[in-house]
Amino acid sequence: MNTTAVLVFDILLVLSLLSLAAAALTTRDAHRSIILFMAFGLVLALAWGRLMAPDVALAEAAIGAGLSGALLLAAVREQPRQTLTAETKAVHGGNDAGLKVILQSVVILLCVGLAATLSWALAHAFDSAPNNALAQAVQENLATSGVSNPVTAVLLNFRAYDTLLELAVLLTAVLGIFALGPARPGYRSAGPVFDSLAHWLVPVLILTAGYLLWVGAHAPGGAFQAGAILAAAGVVLRLSGQRTVGLPQKRVLHIVIAAGVGMFLLVGLSLLVLGRPFLGYPPAWAGGLILLIETAAMLAIAATLLLAFLGGRPQSQRLHGTLQPVTPTLRSGQDAGTITESRNSSEEKRPC
Amino acid sequence: MIDIVSSLLIVSGLGFYLAGSIGLLRLPDLYSRLHALTKADNLGLGLLTAGLTLHAQDLFIAIKLALIWLAVLAASAASAHLIAQHARRRETRT
Amino acid sequence: MLTAQWLYGITGCLIVALGLRTALLHALLLQRVIGINIMGAGVFLMLIAVAYRGPGVAPDPVPQALVLTGIVVAVSATALALALARRLTAEQNND
């Protein structure tokens, strides 16, 4: 009985995925498409859970739906609420209707063709017996990899070079964002209810991040999920009106964002000097080295995602004199207006 | 015996989810929809987690399930308040 | 050939095509960024469908690690795109 039940569940899940994706992609209004995109991300996390990929489900929910959604919402907040007229303008701005219709039909044809060929090729790939060579190789070498969670073993030991370059991608993104100018002006405090929520939610999030980092060695979790949850704690702090979100200033901030790549290089090159291959951890120390690298990577990922949400380097408190308390205390007496004045002060006018 | 009780709990939880969704679709204005969603879904989730804790192998998972419920409870209450506050501000301002 | 694997794999292909349509056609930048993200999600769905080995069997960890790396790369690309768009609108408002 339960195989048909599972099949029904699969079909429902797949249909909801497709409809959410289609809705998010065809709606005219930017706000609505972001909310639909976040919903799509959460249902996709459900699909990862169903396909027995818990690590990916955690990352998808935290990064794919959560933080990407937060980044998009922060970006759309600044745009005037312009929804398009009836039909979407062609990308190359061809405003006469004829060209646009041709272009749209060509693109739709292209996409349908792509879907057909992809499915045809994938169906063929599934026909041939699944090639388990790599999965067995991972199982065999798992014992000497220093961790018992196979995904973490692949990410931080067998294919550690991929993760090193991926952290370099994150570093490039944040350096690009720094070069583009100062952070967004801060948020007004959202009132006492949200502040009290933030008051106890942020410590729990930080605790969860530490737990996920630790548990990554033998169960689903790891540096990326932990970093995303730490960034989520920062986002909550930021939404409750806290300006610098506890991020360090100038020099220390650079050390934190380069921590992931730096630690990887430190470990890799010191092993090279000791005569072992680059990133070839000796089995005895592998667990410890992986945890060391994961801690640095978590800090780098959290700082990068948070700075992306802020939009650049946070303006330090002392710059314009309002010495706000670091922890969000209950500001029952103070009305929300004080932050408004400080926000409209010279902050935006100051050249970057 | 435990299976019957937990499946009973889960089915009743789903009943509340259904009520919440119907409330979302049918109720006229924002505030009543918010009301329906946060109340029904939280209760549904409570029953769901209660049903699941019966199946939990050890105490640690049961505590984690309870923590999930508490976190969702707080988050949905706070966000419902924020949405209502934002809507109220926009009404008074326009 | 497992029906679940086949079902999710083909959905992945369809989602890639859907994402491509919007990434090419839509005028709003935010929508195009969402389209590229959804296209990535479709490719990841194909990869995880490949990794799935059936209900009882442990899945293949390598594609899962690839998808984890892909998700982080996708979010950093989105962050840079949104920062560029923000600075562009700021520059256009000035001049």
Added chain:
Amino acid sequence: MTDMLIWLVAIPLTGAVATLLLPRQATALVYVTAVATTSVAGMLLYQVGTQGELTYEIGGWTAGLGIALRADGLSTMLLLMTALVVMATSVYAGTYFRQADERARFWPLWLLLWTSLNALLLSGDLFNLYVTLELLGLSAVALASLGGKTAALQAALRYLQAGLLGSMMFLAGVSLIYAGYGTLDLATLTGMVAPGPVAWVALALMTAGLLLKTALFPLHFWLPPAHASAPAPVSAVLSALVVKAAFYLVLRLWLDVFADLVTPASSNILGILGAGAILWGSWRALRAERLKLLAAYSTVAQLGYLFLFFPVLQALPPGPTRDAALGGLVILALTHGFAKAGLFLAIGIIQQRAGHDRIRELDGTAQRLPATTFAIALGGVALIGLPPSGAFLGKWQLIGGAFATGQWFWVLITVAGSLLAAAYMFRVLGHAFGNQAYPQRAVTVAREEWPALILTGIAVIGLGLAGAPVWQLLGSSA
């Protein structure tokens, strides 16, 4: 001593982190990194020349499970070219950016770009290639947007979107390959790949993604504005190296991994697209108003030549003529790299000195900036393919190969392209040599002008006269 392979990636990456953490000593750190990486690249070239292909398994895991770095004749030559071009451009960039905070923002991204180039040229794993392509794309966009003006930001945004689409298509191809063959390592794939739906569609997707990143003719819309509005040192590296890295991947896939999948029809498609690129790029370069736009369209055209080689190589049976043609392709790619980088640096000098780079108002440039105009002339010689330059050898092999296989159409396109190239280069030089009655004082700043002269000199004299080792290196490991 195969550790050199990983040092080529580790040194620039360490340099990037170091310049981020020590902004005051950044320029010195960059020069140290540049010298170190170039010397390692030189040693690697010598090593590969003597011992043939080198492989380095990162972390000590076998190639399938872990990731392997591979260096053969082709990739080491491109690596050395990348090192020399980036080193010379770094010297120029030191003087190009006046303020310290601009430099502090520039150097880390610059070394990250170099890291991604080296990582891409060395990588032997498909998914790792996706990550390096993404790192290359993001760092190039971040650098291109340093211009800060609306035009630069718009071009960088369009470049980023095109790059992301290309990477997604590439990733779709990689996932199909993993679904079908269960491995990501290029060496093991070369043996396993059999003509079938999985391999065809995967190759088509990966090639489409890479063509978008190489800006081949119909997909080149993002390149000219991005390269024209970026700062001069950035556009030099974008044109000379970044698009060539994507071309290197197409070459690696079509000639190595999926060699027995390639049909005459598919290579002809690439050839026709290449021909289109040559004609369209040269035509737009001829009509360009600004020097940088001219150089950008010239890049689109020159890449077209590289794609002309595909039908010729496909038709030639494996033998000495095919190796000669392959050598011609490599030397043409190397020459374009050096010449285009030198040309962009020279244009950068003119733009900074004269405040604009409009071709019509270049009068008196030869009198005021003699060395820079000479560099442009040298660059022109290499772009047109006149005898002393390496491009001449390359085009000679192309025409020889085309005649050997009876495909005269490509010969016609090559000659037409060279004539158009001559036209737009002489148009520039004609304006530059228009003498003014009262020429201003000649301005010479060694650190600015030497890099452009050295790069174009290598393209014209170095590769032209000392081109022989290119064929030996390819022969020993192709």
